[in-house]
Amino acid sequence: MTVDRSNREIRTAWDDLPDAVRTYLVAHRSRDVTAALTRFTDDAAVTDEGRTHRGRDEIAAWLGAAGGEYTYTTEFIETTTIGASSVDVLQHLAGNFPGGEADLHFRFTLDGALISRLVIEP
Incomplete structure (x- = not known):
């Protein structure tokens, strides 16, 4: 009997993340829109704060504005x-946004x- 383990959850260290995910997270942290955008497919979608941004143009606009006021x-x-x-990827954010702290999941x-898809949610 063969057991399919392809959907099993596995804890991963930062260094073992796929390159696209690591590159995106570093670029997003430093607000490097160009570097972050290169990690998405042409038809990618990003959902953040309940709003979905589709395609590179909308994602670029979102990247440029996301969290910019904080x-x-x-x-x-x-x-x-x-x-x-x-x-x-679970990340802890701390800053001058409403509530001051949040744990957010970045689901790639x-x-x-x-x-091809990123959903950011608590």
Whole structure:
């Protein structure tokens, strides 16, 4: 009997994250829109604060504006991978936004070496 373990959750260290995810997170933290955008497929979608941004133009606009009115730091907490295409990164944010602190999941779906979907939520 063969057991399919491809959807099993596996804890992953920062250094073991897929390159697209690591590059995006570093670029997003430093607000490097150009570097972050290169990690997305042409038809990618990003959902943040309940709003979905589709395609590179909308994602670029979102990246340029996201959190721009606030100063904050991010701290990597943990990550879980599910199969070859799903990565859930938990980060702690602290800053001058309403509430001052938040733990957010960055849920990535990969298409090959690029991000095809990102959902940011508590």
